[in-house]
Amino acid sequence: MEQIERANNLPAGHFKAFIERQGISFEAALDQIRSNLLWQKLLVRTVVPTIEIGDEEIDDVVARIQANAGVTEYRVGEILLPIDNPADASDIRTLAGRLVEQLRSGADFRAVAQQFSKSATAATGGDIGWIQPGELDPAVDRVISDLERLEISEPIDVPEGIQILILIDRRTNEPPDPNDRTVSLRQMILQSHSDSPPGALDAHIQTAQRIASSVNGCEDFATAAAEAGTPQPASPARFQLKDLNPKLRSVAAQLPIGKASTPIRLQTGVQVLMVCERQENVGPSREEIRRNIERERVDMLSRRYLRDLRRAAFVDLRV
Numbered sequence: 001m002e003q004i005e006r007a008n009n010l011p012a013g014h015f016k017a018f019i020e021r022q023g024i025s026f027e028a029a030l031d032q033i034r035s036n037l038l039w040q041k042l043l044v045r046t047v048v049p050t051i052e053i054g055d056e057e058i059d060d061v062v063a064r065i066q067a068n069a070g071v072t073e074y075r076v077g078e079i080l081l082p083i084d085n086p087a088d089a090s091d092i093r094t095l096a097g098r099l100v101e102q103l104r105s106g107a108d109f110r111a112v113a114q115q116f117s118k119s120a121t122a123a124t125g126g127d128i129g130w131i132q133p134g135e136l137d138p139a140v141d142r143v144i145s146d147l148e149r150l151e152i153s154e155p156i157d158v159p160e161g162i163q164i165l166i167l168i169d170r171r172t173n174e175p176p177d178p179n180d181r182t183v184s185l186r187q188m189i190l191q192s193h194s195d196s197p198p199g200a201l202d203a204h205i206q207t208a209q210r211i212a213s214s215v216n217g218c219e220d221f222a223t224a225a226a227e228a229g230t231p232q233p234a235s236p237a238r239f240q241l242k243d244l245n246p247k248l249r250s251v252a253a254q255l256p257i258g259k260a261s262t263p264i265r266l267q268t269g270v271q272v273l274m275v276c277e278r279q280e281n282v283g284p285s286r287e288e289i290r291r292n293i294e295r296e297r298v299d300m301l302s303r304r305y306l307r308d309l310r311r312a313a314f315v316d317l318r319v
């Protein structure tokens with residue numbers, strides 16, 4: 001309940017008044033929330049353990065991302081109202097129309113999706129994530145392409161029932177900039193001052209060369225740099241390559257991880273770098289891709305599971 005109140009920017013304890021202002025019974029809303037929570041727990045126990053995602057599937061997604069540079073993507077939210085019994089179609093269409101009115105009047109889409117949607121995305125407030133044209137039903141694709149940002153669609157007939165959409169955002173996939181990658185760096189600076197004795201810079205260069213050739217890995221480098229007079233933070237500093245000056249950027253982009261650079265001359269001394277970690281690819285990580293595939297698989301299997309449960313249900317009417 002507190003999560004729903006935060007999502008709707010409501011003061012604590014004001015959910016009941018808010019839901020009743022929307023023309024919805026408070027008890028009905030509570031029943032819907034309970035059923036959604038139970039449904040999500042059931043999916044975790046029965047559907048999620050059956051899903052296996054291999055490296056080949058992730059590789060296919062990575063290849064598709066790389067091939068789709070320049071394609072417009074849409075981040076979409078959904079509310080799915082299934083129609084399993086044609087006799088219920090009229091009531092569900094009426095509910096869909098009422099929800100659209102409430103959403104266009106300012107009701108929070110995430111909260112409404114959590115309460116009413118029967119899709120697996122209800123747990124995340126209806127957020128489907130980023131999609132490309134052709135990934136969804138053609139009728140849905142046409143609607144999405146015409147929506148403005150944060151606009152609510154009319155109810156859409158889809159094979160599962162009725163869907164309500166919101167266009168959260170849109171973007172055009174530009175070729176990734178390799179300088180958007182992040183690196184974790186350690187550095188050692190041996191400084192020379194204007195009053196340093198002659199030959200001090202050459203001595204620093206020799207010291208830097210000795211240390212660079214003898215250390216192995218960031219922990220070893222940090223110890224040696226501290227002993228040479230460059231205090232080290234507990235963790236390496238993190239930068240995007242684009243935030244470094246061109247000379248350091250070139251070194252940090254190519255230097256093997258855990259290997260010290262050759263000494264770099266500065267106006268006031270000598271600098272040695274070591275890359276402790278470097279992001280090699282720009283874009284979603286393999287773990288993010290795996291989670292997206294899992295979510296899509298859970299959504300598909302949960303709809304199938306719900307359909308089978310309803311078909312197998314037996315109601316014993318006794319007079």
